[in-house]
Amino acid sequence: MVFTEFRFLFCFLIVFCIYWALRKHNHRKFWLLVCSYSFYGAWDWRFLSLLLLSTAIGYFAGLMLSKPQEQDSQLVEKGETKNRWIKLFSGDWDTLLAKPLNQKQRQAWLALCLVWNLGILGFFKYYNFFADSASNLLTFLGLPVNLTTLEIILPVGISFYTFQILSYCFDIYLGKLKTTRNFGDFALFVAFFPQLVAGPIVRASSFLPQLLTPKTINEVDIRGCLMLFFVGYFKKACIADNLSPLADQYFANPEIYTVLSCWFAVIAFVIQVYCDFSGYSDMAIACAGLLGYKLPLNFNFPYFASNITDFWQRWHITLYNWLRDYVYFPLMIKFRKNQYIELLAYGNILITMLLSGLWHGAAWHFVVWGGLNGIALIFHKQWSMWIAPYKQLLPLRNILGIPLTFYWVCASTIFLRSNDLASGLQVEKSFVFLNSSGSQNLDLQMAWIFIPLIIMHWANYKGWFRDWWEKIPQWSFAVFYGVLVSTILRFIAISPQPFVYFQF
Structure with missing residues (x-):
């Protein structure tokens, strides 16, 4: 079930109405948890x-990591570990959590969380990749071994919810976050359906506090959320889904097409992947907002970035903040005294960026x-650093x-879309060196759509359309919104496409 399907819109309307009809805050949270598990x-x-x-593993690990610490030199009394496991399953939380842990025990609980989450992610997403790569390497070294590959179904959203659980345990271990003893709250943080399957990647430090305060519908910016959902829906259903067949057609056989078709297909895919993912993020943020919850911004006009560093601060913001905080910074701290x-x-x-590439897909390209x-x-x-004095x-x-920057993004994104490394190199040859032996052309009639899209995007970037809908009467907004919805229906793709980032 994806956000652009009618059945999702119908189900969300039911979720929304029942959610706000419930009086008690705990009942609302339980309803959202049931809906989230049903959605998944x-x-x-x-x-x-x-x-x-x-x-469950993330929750118990968080509880144990939040316990007071012993000095490493202190010894745990004989039989204490066994007693702790008994108390864990008997529900004697107060006695259990009052017992301090030494540093090695805390590291063991953190390791449990790491091994489980990275283990399931590695098995479902990377087992076949590593098995094939190892077989090819051993064959190259003269040791032919055929490692068995498996028919594995990749669970939707596994890369997202495992990262959320890991960040929760990391933050508790580092003393940046207090654990929650409410299992229902933690479960809702992990499974909250608007962002469950394709982000944004939410931090517990921003989401869990929101679960403590009862919501009122008067606090919800309904107009703003509806407009944000409309924009996301338009990006996904009208732009990304219509450009997808063109990109698919080219990348299926790039060697038969001309250089002009290559440029058109690559730019079409770059626009498609942005509209697809940012559109999903917009709809996820809007759905959460209509239920009274705030999700983090995930895209901030990345194609107007003036350099590559600026681009990665605007594209998939929650992922790259995660990699910065839990991969790059720890590595820098570890080697901070190195000359x-x-x-x-x-x-x-x-x-960090190699891990980012591997996160996006289990293939060398x-x-x-x-x-x-x-x-x-x-x-x-x-x-x-060189140009700073000038x-x-x-x-x-x-x-x-x-x-x-946009040119570089197009050139590098070729490997993100290509079916394999050899195909990516073929497209790079055509795109960068303007060299292609192909003679066929794509249907370039849709190229005209790039101009109005650029103008609309630039106007939105400059804030020309910002918040004007808040100033008109309710009846005017209702009429205008109805006209917008009825207008875009004619532009929706005949064959809806799955969200690109579902595969990640």
Whole structure:
């Protein structure tokens, strides 16, 4: 069930009405939890057990990590570990949580959370990738081994909810967050249906406090949420879904098409993936807002970024903040006293972006995509240091920065879309070096749509349409919204496409 389907809109209307009809705050939260599990189970009910088990492990790990600490030199009394497990299952929480843990025990609980979440993510998403890669490497070394691959179904949203659970345990371990003893609240944080299957990646520090305060519908910006949902729906159903067949047609056989078709297909995909993912994020934020909850911003006009660093601060913001806080910064802290700290910083940037590429997909062309962007970030960091003394060049840098950054995004995103590494190199040859042996052309009639899309996007970026709908009477807003909805119905793609980031 995806947000652009009529059945979702109908179900959400029921969820919304019953939610606000319930009087007690706990009843509303329980209703949302039931709806969230039903939403996830509608895709494949078998994976609900995996979601529940991950939730339970994260919850218990958080409880244990929140316990007071012993000094490492203190010894745990004989038999104490056994007694703690007895108290864990007997429900004697106050006595159990009053007992301090030493550092090794806290690390063991954190390791349990890490091993479970990264283990299931690695098995479902990366087992076949690593098995194939290992077989190819051993064959290359003269040791032919055929490792068995499995027919594995990737659970929707597993990359998102595992990251949320991990960040929760990390923050408790580092003393940045207090644990919650309310299992229902924690379960709702993990499974909240607007962001469950494709983000944004929500931090417990921002979401759990929202569960403590009863909501009133008067606090909800209904007009703003409806407009945000409309914008997201338009991006996804009218733009992304209509551009998807063109990109699919080209990338299925890139060698038979001309350079002009290559450029058109690549730009079409770059627009498609932005409208697809940012559209989903807009609708997720809007749905959560209509229920009284605030989700973090995930996109901030990335295609108007003036450099590659600025781009990654605007694109999929919650993922790259997560990687920055839990991969890049810890690596920098670990090596902060090293005399080669600047070189290590560049290495850590590359590691972080390689992991980002691997997060997006279990294939080498995703890793290459991440590596290329890591190299670009390193180059920009060094370039900024070189050019810093020449402040008179700043206006020129900003003017040229937007088209150059967009060009780089297009060139690197080819590997994100290609079916494999060889296909990606073929498209790069055509896009970058303007060299293609193909003679066929795509239907370029849709190219005209790029111009109004750019104008509309620029106007929105400048805030020309911001909040004007709040100033008109209710009846005017209702009429206008109805006209907008009826207008876009004629532009909805005949064949709706699944969300691109569902595969991630």
